[in-house]
Amino acid sequence: MTERLKTDILVVGAGPAGSLAARYAAEKGVKVTMIEARSNIGVPVRCGELVPSIEEITDMFPNLTGAEELFDLPSDLAVRNVEGIRLIDPKDRVWEFPFTGYTTDRDRFDQYLADQAVKSGADLIKSCRFFEREGNIAKTSEGEIEFRTIIGADGPGSRVAQSLGLPANQNPYPAVSAQAEGDYDPYIQMFFGGIAPGAYAWIMPKAGTANVGVGFSPKFSDGSLRGYFDKFVKAHDIKVLTPIHGKYVPSEGPVSKTYADVGMVVGDAAGVVMSVNGGGIPQAMITGRMAGEVAADNVLNNRSLAEYEQAWRNVLYKPLKIAAGNKKLADTFAFRSERSTALCMKLLGKRRMGKLIRCKRLFP
Ligand SMILES: Cc1cc2nc3c(=O)[nH]c(=O)nc-3n(C[C@H](O)[C@H](O)[C@H](O)COP(=O)(O)OP(=O)(O)OC[C@H]3O[C@@H](n4cnc5c(N)ncnc54)[C@H](O)[C@@H]3O)c2cc1C
Incomplete structure (x- = not known):
């Protein structure tokens, strides 16, 4: 990139959380750019590669709606x-x-989800690392990107969370x-x-x-x-x-706040992992979809980003807090x-x- 790129929604990280956020935002017709530090999505694999069935996911998260569509994978x-x-x-x-x-195969899994985001209209830039944010400008290894809303899907040590002043995973x-x-x-x-x-x-x-x-x-x-x-x-x-x-x-359940004035964090960046077994793929996809929809509505109709936090808390908070309590025991x-x-x-x-x-x- 030579000139400063402009986008409505900047998604940082093309794991399951980022790709779902990019896909659901792009489906609403806003301009979405997803950047990924790695040159090859999902490679190398760092995962146990277990995905629970829809029945297990809805048993764990009974308030989840639209599970069939979200987890309808090839x-x-x-x-x-x-x-x-x-x-x-x-x-x-x-x-x-x-x-x-x-x-x-977690590499193929992540690549499929990123392809779906691109098919829905999101632009994907690989080998592009987010460094820091100044107002509505993201500084990356490939130059500056101007955005209206930023979604941090950059994993457990999220730099986006830090740049938004949001709490880190403990x-x-x-x-x-x-x-x-x-x-x-x-x-x-x-x-x-x-x-x-x-x-x-x-x-x-x-x-x-x-x-x-x-x-x-x-x-x-x-x-x-x-x-x-x-x-x-x-x-x-x-x-x-x-x-x-x-x-x-x-390991300690969701972080205490997941949105700020110009952005949100999703997936591992938000700590939505089951503390008792380390599983995080379904929750990454769930929070990604929610954040993508809210971010697009924020750009189109000024919807408050706080609604993202209300949405995921309603579905994930109680079971994840119980799991974090059990892990503590x-x-x-x-x-x-x-x-x-x-x-x-x-x-x-x-x-x-x-x-x-x-x-x-x-x-x-
Ligand atoms: C060893 C291991 C085994 C696991 N086994 C399972 C399992 O069997 N089942 C399960 O459900 N969960 C498992 N998990 C947890 C699961 O992998 C995560 O919960 C899930 O990957 C979270 O998805 P995500 O999209 O939030 O983050 P990630 O999948 O971590 O994706 C984050 C992406 O952001 C990119 N990125 C990071 N920083 C930047 C930056 N500054 N700029 C640009 N891009 C950046 C990364 O390269 C990465 O592609 C396991 C985790 C580990 C470590």
Whole structure:
């Protein structure tokens, strides 16, 4: 870019949150520009690649409307259907219960969503990094962009949030993933403890392969992710096929404010991740759609950006706060040692752990 580019809505980040925001804003006929720091959308993959079914999503977020349309994705993005979850404690005891969804190839998934935004009329500029904002001007690696409304979809350490004076995610934890060899049955396996206190690991079945990953809370263990990952794959005799890649996962639920005078934050930038399991793709898409619609109406009819926050709070706030509360309980009582993790899982039992995973209250 040589001259200053002008747009109605500037979306920063082409993950699920940004692409949905760009798509729904562009569908209303305003000029939308989406910038993405990476040269190749979704690459490298830093995700467990699990997408819950519409039934699971609406069970977790019963106030959600329009779920069928939002999650109506091409069948080839579902690499492998999932039928259940196995939770495994440090003593290798297993709790198994039904859970439906599918694993995807996250790079193709993100590329499809970005293509949909472009098909709806949004302009996409790759290899373009947002640095800072001055009034209605965004300074980027490719020059300045003038906007009316900015949407920060730039992940957990959002620079857009910072530039808008919005709160940052507190205590995000690091997690990594990689592709591995192996034919697994259609069950997600989640291991708590076993590697180190406060660490967890997963194996997500794909087609003849699996997604394998590890996350840990630096509050309880001071090792390295690389070290914990290597320990996990060695203990389970897993052959890893790709390098590991990771990033931070918000762990304390939604940030306290997600809109300012000229912009909003969505997805991980808004902290809308399920603290108990690290899942954030559905909420990124939900908040992206809401912000895109409100931003377009703001440009066309002066609709207040505060309505975006009301909209997502109505759908996501309660379940995500319950999940954040449950995570706090787990941090206090379970994750301190391998022994306490095993004991707490035994005390909770299958029914309550099913509730935990689905962001529901553990006790009446
Ligand atoms: C290891 C791991 C495993 C996970 N597994 C799952 C899972 O199995 N299921 C699930 O639902 N969730 C999972 N999550 C969480 C999920 O990945 C996120 O919640 C989801 O990606 C959030 O989408 P988003 O669009 O908000 O952010 P992101 O997907 O992080 O997208 C942000 C985009 O913004 C770009 N960007 C960042 N900064 C800038 C900048 N300054 N300028 C321009 N562009 C920028 C980035 O390159 C990126 O493309 C996992 C997370 C991790 C780390």
